[in-house]
Each structure stands twice: as structure tokens, then as C-alpha cells.
Amino acid sequence: MINKLITRIKETNAPIVVGLDPMMKFVPEYIKKAAFAEYGETLEGAAEAIWQYNKGIVDAIYDLVPAVKPQVAMYEQFGIPGMVVFKKTVDYCKEKGLIVIGDIKRGDIGSTSEAYAVGHLGKVQVGSRSYYGFDEDFVTVNPYLGSDGVNPFVKICKEEKKGIFVLVKTSNPSSGEFQDQLVGGRPLYELVGEKVAAWGADCMGDSYSYVGAVVGATYPEQGKVLRKVMPKAFILVPGYGAQGGKGADLVHFFNEDGLGAIINSSRGIIAAYQQEKYAQFGEQNYADASRAAVLDMREDIAQALAAR
Numbered sequence: 001m002i003n004k005l006i007t008r009i010k011e012t013n014a015p016i017v018v019g020l021d022p023m024m025k026f027v028p029e030y031i032k033k034a035a036f037a038e039y040g041e042t043l044e045g046a047a048e049a050i051w052q053y054n055k056g057i058v059d060a061i062y063d064l065v066p067a068v069k070p071q072v073a074m075y076e077q078f079g080i081p082g083m084v085v086f087k088k089t090v091d092y093c094k095e096k097g098l099i100v101i102g103d104i105k106r107g108d109i110g111s112t113s114e115a116y117a118v119g120h121l122g123k124v125q126v127g128s129r130s131y132y133g134f135d136e137d138f139v140t141v142n143p144y145l146g147s148d149g150v151n152p153f154v155k156i157c158k159e160e161k162k163g164i165f166v167l168v169k170t171s172n173p174s175s176g177e178f179q180d181q182l183v184g185g186r187p188l189y190e191l192v193g194e195k196v197a198a199w200g201a202d203c204m205g206d207s208y209s210y211v212g213a214v215v216g217a218t219y220p221e222q223g224k225v226l227r228k229v230m231p232k233a234f235i236l237v238p239g240y241g242a243q244g245g246k247g248a249d250l251v252h253f254f255n256e257d258g259l260g261a262i263i264n265s266s267r268g269i270i271a272a273y274q275q276e277k278y279a280q281f282g283e284q285n286y287a288d289a290s291r292a293a294v295l296d297m298r299e300d301i302a303q304a305l306a307a308r
């Protein structure tokens with residue numbers, strides 16, 4: 001799957017992931033009205049609204065980008081109907097040819113991590129049969145529990161030819177509280193970066209490992225160091241747009257080959273119509289506004305890379 005991701009990045013010229021993080025405040029009124037008319041102001045109604053909203057965005061952007069990243073929390077908040085829409089979104093995006101990164105940030109003791117990995121990447125055994133659960137192509141993994149919490153994901157990636165992105169240095173303001181703590185004189189995120197390189201060493205695709213890392217666009221200096229610590233890891237870079245990351249912050253996340261990073265934007269794309277810059281599209285054309293925002297992001301990244 002890492003090879004496919006790289007091929008699609010080259011074909012689209014867009015090292016971009018559109019984050020499908022639907023929130024009710026982003027869903028246009030006309031979509032909510034129709035969903036509530038059918039299902040009432042219920043969890044089912046909310047789930048239908050985010051499904052229709054997602055579908056509009058995916059239809060508008062699927063030819064421009066290689067991948068999407070549905071964030072499971074945004075679906076989980078609507079209970080079972082929300083999780084049904086998470087799965088519908090995963091399947092629909094894959095039908096459209098998109099690579100799906102399930103943003104689940106899981107990680108636990110080994111046996112529990114194995115169940116997470118089975119549910120999201122692999123197949124579960126039921127008697128003599130086996131079934132895919134959510135069947136994403138990649139998932140995000142929290143490494144706080146150490147190797148035995150990560151290894152079950154790696155094992156299933158090997159079997160299924162899928163991949164993971166391990167949290168190394170996150171984009172949020174408090175990320176330094178633990179991640180920047182010095183351990184033997186070096187920040188913890190660097191040690192985690194070294195572990196990512198080690199976990200990924202025998203998980204190579206043609207040029208990159210399918211054990212990747214997450215490093216926030218909001219920490220470009222740390223990104224520069226981590227790029228060197230784990231040269232074969234693909235880096236998923238969130239924090240562009242809504243969290244303040246800009247094109248110029250991203251250049252050090254890429255290798256000399258122009259590859260090695262894929263930049264996520266969620267609110268900046270899916271709620272573009274609510275920004276002044278794209279307000280002319282109006283609510284009815286929210287999906288066209290998302291398309292315009294992807295094109296602008298692609299240009300911003302290309303310019304930054306050309307200027308480095």
C-alpha cells in the first residue's frame with residue numbers, strides 16, 4: 001500500500017491527505033434539514049447528515065488527491081449510526097480509488113492491540129470464516145505502550161500489505177509536555193523516531209517503509225531532525241491550515257527525492273466554504289469550495305518545494 005500511496009502522490013502531484021473530520025457545525029443547513037426530515041433530530045439524522053456532507057466532498061476531490069483520513073472520533077460521537085457512517089465513508093472512498101488512512105490513534109497491551117489491528121486492518125476469524133471489519137489501508141498508532149503495543153499492527157500490515165503511521169511528535173500545543181522531555185540528553189520524540197525506523201526496517205516497500213510516522217507541521221524544526229532520524233519512514237504531517245502550518249513549514253519533512261511526506265488538512269478543506277477566502281461559493285457549493293482549497297494547498301506546497 002505504501003507503493004500505491006507513492007504512485008498516487010506522483011500521479012496527482014499532490015502530497016495531500018484530505019481529513020474527513022465532519023462536525024455538525026460544518027454541515028450545510030440544507031443537508032441537515034433533509035437528514036432531519038427523514039430521520040428526525042436523532043443520532044441517525046446526524047449520521048445521515050455527515051454522510052451526505054462527506055459524500056459531497058469526496059465526489060469533489062477524489063481525482064485531485066491520493067488519500068483521505070477519516071478521524072474516527074468525529075463518527076464515534078454519534079454512537080452506532082456514526083460508526084456505520086465511518087465504515088460507509090471508508091468503503092466509498094476506496095471505491096473512488098482513494099487510499100484510506102483511518103485516524104484511530106490506537107495502541108494497548110499486545111493482545112488488545114492485536115484486536116484493534118484485526119478490526120481496522122485485518123480480518124477477524126469467525127468459526128471457519130474470516131471477515132474484514134473496517135478495512136482501512138493505513139491507521140494511526142499511539143506508541144506509548146512500547147513495542148508490544150505496536151508489533152501486532154506491524155504483523156498485520158505485513159500480512160495484508162497495509163501500513164501504519166506512528167505518533168512521534170504531535171502538532172498540538174501541549175505535545176512537548178511529554179514528547180520533548182529529555183531522556184539521556186535527547187528529546188523523547190527523537191527516541192520514538194529511532195524506534196519507528198527500527199520497527200520499519202524490515203517493512204520496506206520499493207523505496208519507503210510501510211511503518212510511517214506522524215509529525216506535526218507546527219513543529220518544523222523538529223521535523224527537520226526527525227526526517228534524518230527516520231529517512232525511510234513516510235511522514236504524515238497534520239497541522240497545516242486550521243492549526244497554523246504553512247507551505248514553507250513543510251519543506252524539511254520531504255526528502256531530496258521530493259517524497260517522504262504527506263500533508264493533512266481537515267477543517268481547512270472540508271469547511272473551506274466557511275472561510276472568507278472561499279465564501280463566494282456559498283453553502284450550496286460547499287464541495288466546490290473544498291475543491292478550490294485543495295487546489296490552493298497543492299499550489300502552496302509545490303511553490304514551497306520549488307523554492308527550497
Ligand SMILES: O=C(O)c1cc(=O)[nH]c(=O)n1[C@@H]1O[C@H](COP(=O)(O)O)[C@@H](O)[C@H]1O
Nearest residue numbers: 071140170171214216238242243265266267
Ligand atoms: O494523527 C493525526 O492525524 C494527528 C496528529 C497530530 O499530531 N495532530 C493532528 O491534528 N492530527 C489529526 O489531524 C487532523 C487535523 O485537523 P485540522 O486541524 O482540522 O486540519 C485531526 O483529525 C487530528 O486528529
